[in-house]
Amino acid sequence: MAPWLQLLALLALLPGAAPRPVKPRAADSEAWELAPLELLEPARFALEMYNRGRAAGKRAMLGAVRGRVRRAGEGSLYSLEATLEETPCNDPTVCQLPVSKKTLLCSFEILDELGKHILLRRDCGPVDTKVTDNRNWTLNSFLPLLNKDSFPQTLLPFQDFSVKMTSIFKEFVTTYNRTYDSKEETQWRLTVFARNMVRAQKIQALDRGTAQYGVTKFSDLTEEEFHTIYLNPLLREKHSKMHPATSVNDPAPPEWDWRKKGAVTKVKDQGMCGSCWAFSVTGNVEGQWFLKEGTLLSLSEQELLDCDKMDKACLGGLPSSAYMAIKSLGGLETEDDYKYLGHMEACNFSEEKVKVYINDSVDLSQNEQKLAAWLAKKGPISVAINAFGMQFYRHGIARPLRPLCSPWFIDHAVLIVGYGNRSDIPFWAIKNSWGTDWGEEGYYYLHRGSGACGVNTMATSAVVN
Numbered sequence: 001m002a003p004w005l006q007l008l009a010l011l012a013l014l015p016g017a018a019p020r021p022v023k024p025r026a027a028d029s030e031a032w033e034l035a036p037l038e039l040l041e042p043a044r045f046a047l048e049m050y051n052r053g054r055a056a057g058k059r060a061m062l063g064a065v066r067g068r069v070r071r072a073g074e075g076s077l078y079s080l081e082a083t084l085e086e087t088p089c090n091d092p093t094v095c096q097l098p099v100s101k102k103t104l105l106c107s108f109e110i111l112d113e114l115g116k117h118i119l120l121r122r123d124c125g126p127v128d129t130k131v132t133d134n135r136n137w138t139l140n141s142f143l144p145l146l147n148k149d150s151f152p153q154t155l156l157p158f159q160d161f162s163v164k165m166t167s168i169f170k171e172f173v174t175t176y177n178r179t180y181d182s183k184e185e186t187q188w189r190l191t192v193f194a195r196n197m198v199r200a201q202k203i204q205a206l207d208r209g210t211a212q213y214g215v216t217k218f219s220d221l222t223e224e225e226f227h228t229i230y231l232n233p234l235l236r237e238k239h240s241k242m243h244p245a246t247s248v249n250d251p252a253p254p255e256w257d258w259r260k261k262g263a264v265t266k267v268k269d270q271g272m273c274g275s276c277w278a279f280s281v282t283g284n285v286e287g288q289w290f291l292k293e294g295t296l297l298s299l300s301e302q303e304l305l306d307c308d309k310m311d312k313a314c315l316g317g318l319p320s321s322a323y324m325a326i327k328s329l330g331g332l333e334t335e336d337d338y339k340y341l342g343h344m345e346a347c348n349f350s351e352e353k354v355k356v357y358i359n360d361s362v363d364l365s366q367n368e369q370k371l372a373a374w375l376a377k378k379g380p381i382s383v384a385i386n387a388f389g390m391q392f393y394r395h396g397i398a399r400p401l402r403p404l405c406s407p408w409f410i411d412h413a414v415l416i417v418g419y420g421n422r423s424d425i426p427f428w429a430i431k432n433s434w435g436t437d438w439g440e441e442g443y444y445y446l447h448r449g450s451g452a453c454g455v456n457t458m459a460t461s462a463v464v465n
Ligand SMILES: *[C@@H]1O[C@H](CO)[C@@H](O)[C@H](O)[C@H]1NC(C)=O
Pocket: 134, 135, 136
């Protein structure tokens, strides 16, 4: 497919691509919200300029594009920002996975006078994971990049692709001990897996931290399946306000790790159930109890699934209501006494088995420095985050571009157990509840100090007096 047809296909995926009347614009009006159709000509020209003189196999393709225009008299000055994908491979029949693709971020300035285009400026750079990019990207501009529908066009030239993918998929099936009911199911899962590999690659290109994305135990699930089974939409609802915590006055030590101090139980596995909220809360209470009594007890999430009627078991819940439930029930039983099943059962709580109580719960500061100071002094913190990219996270410090990991789309609850720097990149160490065969032995490392993925928006803790 000619690059220019490719562009048309991609633009068709942009929201609002359907023909619509072009709004009359006042002279000198300026906006990033240029309609896809208006972007078509200048974007095609920019790509042509970029590819001029390149061998056929080396031409870049357009990922996402956005732009604004300034009009004066007969002329229009377009400023475009675009992602280009370069394949450093001349011969498509020997190209490996699209793994070798390079994503570039480019800005162009193009003057259009009566249909004649002139390139005034071009600035391209690799999507450098270390560049601190504070520009406001719009989510829309990246949607086509991440859109799975762009998969078939992009990969058809790679004859080798399906062979290679099949072998990686077989490895995945063995590693994670997968069984599928039928040939059709297996074929479908392979398709999903291949799309996910491409998706992970894009997420990788757009991460500004050090995180690696790729094959995980969730690689054969569609995004929708993953969201429905493992994530928690209820976290987007406003949680009931609790008292603000009294802040800690000592400055935060440079690093802290509650795992080394014995305040954290081993990583648990929520299974195919959206019960992250319960794990986040028991993790916090385990820490609070350890700090109060000096003993580490593994506490029961199943008690919360069955007996906390304010929350919705596997369909999600809120830490703030879980604290209230624990208080009104009279405390938590241990994991051993009230074992995790991963689905809701009738409440079988018995007061005699309560091992741990809480007296109150508090909202913590949104300032990450204050959160660090609080954590070091008072224990692990329950937080809620946007789980963008976590389906494919393997290791390293995740720092997705802000519009891709908006603090307004919180869908996962976890536990911060420590923080520090890894070669000068500040991180939060986050205990997840997807088993030890995910992430770094079950842990997720997220950039600290930038409000990454809303990590600072719903920080809470129980209080044990
Ligand atoms: C990003 O957008 C916000 C509000 O939309 C604005 O206040 C801020 O200045 C913008 N930042 C940059 C770097 O453009």
